[in-house]
């Protein structure tokens with residue numbers, strides 16, 4: 048077998064964002080573009096961390112071609128074993144689990160998560176560490192640095208590797224193991240939850256589910272877990288076949304992109320729970336009959352009822368949320384007498400806290416929730432957790448929400464996205480906000496602003512400092528406005544404004560409350576403070592979720 052050494056020149060735009068490198072497919076297809084990035088990852092790793100690599104993707108357009116390139120390069124770079132999901136498919140949580148149980152050095156995930164797929168849409172690639180967590184900021188910086196000085200890459204001259212059949216093939220010094228994409232993940236779920244109990248509840252029809260896999264990677268996982276293992280009816284999974292273009296949809300589980308699912312939960316025959324996941328299976332949206340559970344409330348309710356699942360029967364050691372995520376979880380932590388950590392946006396910031404048992408449960412406003420079983424967010428896990436709470440409490444989703452608010456108050460939560468802003472305008476807008484914070488000008492702009500800052504995180508485990516992670520504006524009474532730029536887009540900038548309005552008034556404890564309407568005054572204030580229309584020319588957000 049020949050190993051080809053190919054001369055190349057650097058691209059200047061391979062700096063990983065919130066979660067790996069995400070680009071338009073046309074960019075990824077530029078000559079040597081993907082190869083440069085993959086070689087830069089290998090170059091950034093010490094040679095003794097290049098032994099076992101897990102590889103898989105969400106099945107989107109270009110997955111099949113990209114995965115063959117990654118395999119040929121890993122063989123050429125001396126990996127001893129490659130563990131690959133059948134047909135190249137692995138969800139992000141499944142990769143994280145495999146890295147850990149197979150003692151791999153890391154994993155390469157081919158996904159742009161919730162971004163749409165297809166020839167004119169997005170593709171992505173990210174590296175996860177040996178603990179199963181997305182690459183740290185330090186490693187990402189080394190990958191970017193390597194990409195700026197790359198002059199050659201190595202690639203094995205082999206024909207297409209058959210990923211259809213499970214089994215091992217030895218190529219040169221590398222064993223290529225094609226494995227069942229789902230089986231190890233199910234075993235992991237069985238360690239976290241009481242499957243026999245859930246199965247009984249499905250059999251007696253106390254539990255029922257509708258799961259929208261959005262034609263992305265989660266379909267086979269959801270079918271195996273909910274239908275084959277737990278006995279849910281076979282029509283419980285909708286849009287369950289992974290497709291290269293995700294069926295032309297936008298696999299972002301929220302009330303805009305999974306609207307039909309939400310509407311179906313108003314039918315008389317609606318199941319007890321509905322849920323949706325995203326492109327790579329790490330996000331989750333939870334719905335009850337006629338009601339939506341915001342990600343912040345979901346995280347808090349899981350923490351409130353944590354003891355009912357085997358994974359947490361000894362209790363939680365601590366919890367964490369990303370900075371823009373609602374503070375509902377903080378109130379539960381206080382009640383439990385444990386710490387609640389506030390990290391920057393991005394799952395990679397939870398890894399150290401999980402590894403050192405500072406926390407065992409964490410989540411984000413972007414529909415991500417998970418525990419200490421892996422080092423990624425985990426959509427199916429969150430759904431199983433909700434099913435377990437429904438089974439144990441005998442309450443429905445709406446009753447769980449209301450009793451949570453009655454005890455702890457409610458963080459009414461809303462996110463405004465301003466998409467397609469030019470990068471310069473977005474940077475200036477944030478600079479102006481930074482200036483307002485540093486000069487304390489923001490505080491003077493409104494009588495109920497109690498404080499404001501630019502969020503900086505000092506990792507309590509390794510001491511690394513992450514600055515400029517978004518602007519926080521604190522209001523009297525516990526409400527907040529947060530501003531930050533998205534790190535997952537592929538062109539132009541997206542400004543996110545996160546609104547959190549705290550209430551402990553019983554009249555707000557109804558699941559049908561129109562949250563954008565209830566937070567309209569806060570939204571107006573947020574838009575004025577940041578001078579959105581003057582600076583962007585936009586009179587309304589592109590998306591409200």
Ligand code: G16
Pocket residue numbers: 065066159160161325329330369392393394395411413415532533534535536543
């Ligand atoms: C990724 C990260 C999440 C993060 C989200 C935020 O999600 O994995 O930890 O919360 O991005 O995205 P943005 O920077 O656009 O606000 P995913 O599901 O896209 O991998």
